[in-house]
Amino acid sequence: MNTSSTNTSPHRARRDRLAARLGEANLDAYWVSGLPSIRYLAGFTGTYAQLLITREGTLFITDGRYQEQVESEVSECEVKIFRNRTWPEVFAEEIRERGWKRIGFEARQLTVEGFSKAREAAADSVHWEPISSWVEELRVVKDTTEIEILKRSGAVADRVLEAILPELREGITEKQVVRRMMNLFWEHGAKGPSFDLIVLFGARSSLPHGQPGDTPLGKGDWVLLDFGGIVDGYCSDCTRTFVFGEPDSLQRERHDLVMRAHRAAFEVARPGAVCNEVDQAARKVLEEAGFGQAFMHGLGHGVGLEIHEAPRLAPPSREVLQEGMVVTIEPGIYLPGWGGIRLENAVVVGSGTPEPLTQTDMGIQPFL
Structure with a gap:
């Protein structure tokens, strides 16, 4: 059974376990889009968010509707709130600024339309790697x-x-x-x-x-x-x-x-x-x-x-x-x-x- 360190929140401990896999998979970031998995990894209970896990930390992105909610629910993440923009535009900007070249994504959760929009916004600068079960492998054993x-x-x-x-x-x-x-x-x-x-x-x-x-x-x-x-x-x-x-x-x-x-x-x-x-x-x-x-x-x-x-x-x-x-x-x-x-x-x-x-x-x- 998984147990969490007394010094680390359960959400942080789960994210750290995912971040540890990025090196072996040769990935710069792992994109989590399914809301149940985002709740599992960040504690967010709203209806829209994106999570990007890297070896350096976690980037949590949502829109302006959830600013107050994020302040009370999400901790130990870099938070980015966007307004009057689309998610693919924000994602592409983060990719350019951070120099990400290889990004894994939740293959079981992401729709074809959602992936196509992100890929189009990022142009040809990124190699996309479908990951079918990283979060599921954590969630299957309850802490x-x-x-x-x-x-x-x-x-x-x-x-x-x-x-x-x-x-x-x-x-x-x-x-x-x-x-x-x-x-x-x-x-x-x-x-x-x-x-x-x-x-x-x-x-x-x-x-x-x-x-x-x-x-x-x-x-x-x-x-x-x-x-x-x-x-x-x-x-x-x-x-x-x-x-x-x-x-x-x-x-x-x-x-x-x-x-x-x-x-x-x-x-x-x-x-x-x-x-x-x-x-x-x-x-x-x-x-x-x-x-x-x-x-x-x-x-x-x-x-x-x-x-x-x-x-x-x-x-x-x-x-x-x-x-x-x-x-x-x-x-x-x-x-x-x-x-x-x-x-x-x-x-x-x-x-x-x-x-x-x-x-x-x-x-x-x-x-x-």
């Missing part, structure tokens, strides 16, 4: 600061679930529950939901990413809630599936099956485990019960500043879990006309058993 925030984000999700359960009643619709849960996230201190909340009743729970509608809740219906919020920029992600009222024997049997698949993956999600092996631990339980084809997605994904991050826990994934990674474990079965069951926790991978970030009951009758 202690990030894990504490993720725990708080998970705790908010728990409080939202605890608050919504007593409000469920016959006749309430999926959309009504979504609206109430969104308000609950704000009431409990989140910036808002971390993704479009999924609330599905009855047989509609067989839609893995179904859109909430006007379906009313009835006794004996499945209730699938896939939800999460954003706290200090970090996402929570949790799914609970349960029965409103008294479950029948088949509902109990299949819910227990998904619980067993979840536990199987949970037990092997340790440092050194290959991600597809963790997926297979859950998938094997479902396949042996005859539900392999009903589990049609990967087991999970990383979560942090974005709701979907590396690594992926899926059959094709050869990534290896490391201590400090935060991943979801979310096996499910989906049976059209009958319903679906998905159970999800985000967990911190540690030296022993993973630590769930959401603690609420995963049972089939959480009302009890």
Whole structure:
């Protein structure tokens, strides 16, 4: 797990790790354009900025709308605020003044249009080097600061679930529950939901990413809630599936099956485990019960500043879990006309058993 020096801010420590790679890559600067990565590296929460990391320091550039915000959020960076100019013009000027000849850029984040404008403004003076994963390689393992925030984000999700359960009643619709849960996230201190909340009743729970509608809740219906919020920029992600009222024997049997698949993956999600092996631990339980084809997605994904991050826990994934990674474990079965069951926790991978970030009951009758 990454830890930060007591004398260096987490943001500065992360930037220093990137700057250390410039020499081996023979680069003068590394251009970071994705807002989640800029927040990770500089603490900036606004909606427009560019970051240029060099061996000598970091240049943070934004426009005049954010001058006051930058003063309170960004430290240990050279800051440049521009007005009545375009970003490519400012970038080209910095390139000329600083004599940069080789610049790396975030290949996964930068649009073709954005790159073309920067290249055109800089003319032929620069060699551009696409870099696909430098920041992602840092972000995939959370430091202690990030894990504490993720725990708080998970705790908010728990409080939202605890608050919504007593409000469920016959006749309430999926959309009504979504609206109430969104308000609950704000009431409990989140910036808002971390993704479009999924609330599905009855047989509609067989839609893995179904859109909430006007379906009313009835006794004996499945209730699938896939939800999460954003706290200090970090996402929570949790799914609970349960029965409103008294479950029948088949509902109990299949819910227990998904619980067993979840536990199987949970037990092997340790440092050194290959991600597809963790997926297979859950998938094997479902396949042996005859539900392999009903589990049609990967087991999970990383979560942090974005709701979907590396690594992926899926059959094709050869990534290896490391201590400090935060991943979801979310096996499910989906049976059209009958319903679906998905159970999800985000967990911190540690030296022993993973630590769930959401603690609420995963049972089939959480009302009890």
